Amino acid sequence: MNTQSAAEKMLETGRFYTALELGQEFKESAKRASGWLFNIRSGARYKTIETELPNRKVKLISIDGRTMPLNKLQNTALLFKRPRLLVGSDSHA
Template sequence: MKTVSTTAAAEHMLTTGKPYTAALLAEELGISAQQASGKLYNIRTSSKYNAIVTELPNRTVKLTAIKGRKQSLNSLMKLAIFGNRAA
């Protein structure tokens, strides 16, 4: 099983723009549901991240910003390289 940082998980979530459960995040990142649950906990509780969180049961977390940044680093790099034209 590979290791993924909370920051990497958050970047993935910001890129897709989808709400995530631990199971869905685990599947997409190739990590255990327990690890994914920990990442989502970190994202929910850290002031570094802005997220929309639904109530239990079936909690989902949709990341809206990382340190105020609403676009993923990948999107920003594409914008810097290609400008406003489609990449």
């Protein structure tokens, strides 16, 4: 799990997330998810909407100008849903 994976999930769902909610989504600690949110909020690649403190929530709007999740873009380009075997797999070839 990394910042990019968290960002893709946030873009896919379109929801506002706290560190706790994001951590629960990936079965990770809130502290680790807080780091991902910090990277997303401060990174030049990501455009976000943030609520005020306390209980800041972050919603990801785009990644490198892309407003659609990568898996949805791939499905659209292929004109069919990618086979489950290929989705999220690490090729060891």
